[in-house]
Amino acid sequence: MQGYIIHTQKVKDEDLLVYILTEENVIKSYRFYGARHANIMTGYKIDFELVENQNFLPQLRSVLHLGFRWLTNRDKLIIWQQLMRLFYLHLKDIGSVDQIYFNELEICAKRFGLANPKRLIIESYIRILEAEGRLHSEFECFVCDEVIKDKVCLTRGFLLSHPHCFKRDEFDKQAIEILFNTNSTIELSDNDVNKIYQIILEGF
Ligand SMILES: [Zn+2]
Structure with a gap:
């Protein structure tokens, strides 16, 4: 499955709550701390697996970061993370979502490197x-x-x-x-x- 990390929250030591926007859902998942885990950050597009858990949140596993070149541009990264925050606040309490949200992030992510990010976000909005x-x-x-x-x-x-x-x-x-x-x-x-x-x- 693929999705965008729209929010992370530290819990207990180094464990993380991770909110991921996929094409159809906002998934609230749990990641146990592990030193060998790849770093994850709000704004990353990831490929991942979920291990369902009857009594708890699904566990986030096998995370692969699908990077964008512009992520190394600090100004663009800041704007991208602002956009993640807007999406998170707008969608966090909704389980299944319309595809438009994921699709708009796809459109923005593809063009973020070359275009003015603020213009892209206004047009998406x-x-x-x-x-x-x-x-x-x-x-x-x-x-x-x-x-x-x-x-x-x-x-x-x-x-x-x-x-x-x-x-x-x-x-x-x-x-x-x-x-x-x-x-x-x-x-x-x-x-x-x-x-x-x-x-x-x-x-x-
Ligand atoms: Zn008036």
């Missing part, structure tokens, strides 16, 4: 919101329900508001409209991309 039915492409303010005409503020979950109704970072409506309709950040400046990325960091 739009697709996830769309799949979850949470993308507000009708441009109505969530405070007053009136249509938004030129400037738009974005907040967590990409809720939209008039600047005078709910003050957050402000963007040109047209740029956000293009983002929502095409899933592309091409019309956004790096400055806008940084601001939008910060909004995503507040939580899926």
